[in-house]
Amino acid sequence: MTTTNPPARVRFAPSPTGFLHIGGARTALYDYLLAKQTGGAFILRIEDTDQKRYQDTAEQDIKDALAWMGIQPDEGPDRGGPYAPYRQSQRSQIYRDIAEELIEKDQAYYCFCTTERLSEVRDQQQKNNQTPHYDGTCRRLDKKEAVNRAASGEPHVIRFKSPRGGTTTAVDALRGEITVENSSLDDIILIKSTGLAVYHLAAMVDDHLMGITHVFRGSEWLPTFPIHVLVYRALGWDEPIWVHLSVLLKPDGKGKMSKRDTELAREQGYPIFMKDMEDLGYIPEAVINWIALMGWSYDDKTEYFTLSDLVDKFSIDKLNPSPAAINFSKLDHFNGLHIRELAVEDFAKRIKPWFEKAGLLPRDEILVPVAAALQKRTKKLTEVVDMGGFFFHDEVGLALDRIVSSKLSAGQAAEAAERILEIFRGLDEITQDKAETALRELASQMGLKAGQIFGLLRESLTGQKVSPPIFDIIPILGRELVLERLEKAHKILSKA
């Protein structure tokens, strides 16, 4: 760690409305990286102020996804922490109090307008080609009277009193100053009629109270950014460093991922949700590497990063403000890259469940050698069964049409099988050293190419057209099994 920056307190604050997706995971990752790099804290806060969109499985899904990535929060609903609770639904009173404080300071006001009236106003404005906004009716109410009406139980919301004239300038770490006309700012709702706060208040309050130093969030917050800054200033608080991340676009770069795109990707074997990553054969090391590079880069060459590399090298000023299209083939590439970096034993451990899921019994004695044979040629864990299932099958299915071709008749194949058998039987140990020369000789004697002999052998032992190298396979299978499978192949070929 080369940084001299003070410890950062960075929060990941998802709304539990669905599964954690790539975009959210990226934000969480950046949060984590900055926190760890500075020796600070990575905080999980659940923003569940919207009871309508709330899904009770979402919070767990988010935690599971973070755990899978290996980025556990230092503070959060499960672990607690000095600023608990970390679930906004448990902090309603705090928001309410601060909203009241804003009213006292004349920075907010009660609003008694009904939703019906509001939507009428909006429709009218839209019809007149005006930007929809609150018309300010209740802003003009006498304050004492409004306080009384609210106290007497009349349904109301609390709105922020946006400045009328002038401009507001907010500073984003990636984009610099963003200045807007205050006249374009709406009097947004802070507290709903249910008494619950909305994001615009709750997030600001929590970020301040929890001592958050850096806010990473999606660029969809840019339009309301000035208002958030205004809320901070109205309360007299110091602002955090704001970082608005670029959006992730769908692979063709045309628009952000929609539900339809998500389904489409999934059909093609590509994940949008973190929960699908594992099932589709991706390993967290690769996913993290891939995600980190969408919107961030280190230099003009380095692309391979482990989590701890990233903790070391991450920096805000290398973040890219422009939108990035998701590139799934690059995920595949990184997955292969990280798989190859795994220790064989580790890789073995990770592929075992895949064989089990396929109904096979991966024998532990040969699991590591099998893993070694497979590791170099697998990109996704899903491929492992197709490629190496034959190691654990009782029998191997032989496809005659794959062995017998225009260049190799059934008779030749049968003969070749028999002669390979002879060669192997004469060997107490079938190694590349001892067998390869003999097999090549056999090929030339029969007027065949070496590839044809090896192909036949491969089919006989694996039942597959492609497999790891023959001489990698043989010692793993063992002499006995090799002879057995060859004999069977020979029998079938003789009958054909």
Place this chain on the structure above:
RNA sequence: GCCCCCAUCGUCUAGGGGACCAGGACAUGACCCUUUCAAGGUCAAGACCGGAGUUCGAAUCUCCGUGGGGGCACCA
């Protein structure tokens, strides 16, 4: 309609006035290696959205256009 953001190969990006007839990666094609498939290696093709300025000099700065994206809820 209004507001905001963004703009380098198909995609992710390096680049922050001369080091750039623009570098890397994925994908693509060819070749090498080779018992298959990979992996690995070599090579190829491929981009500064347009126009004005500023400057001796612009991918880099400014403005205008265009394109793309996002937002305009008692959702986050």
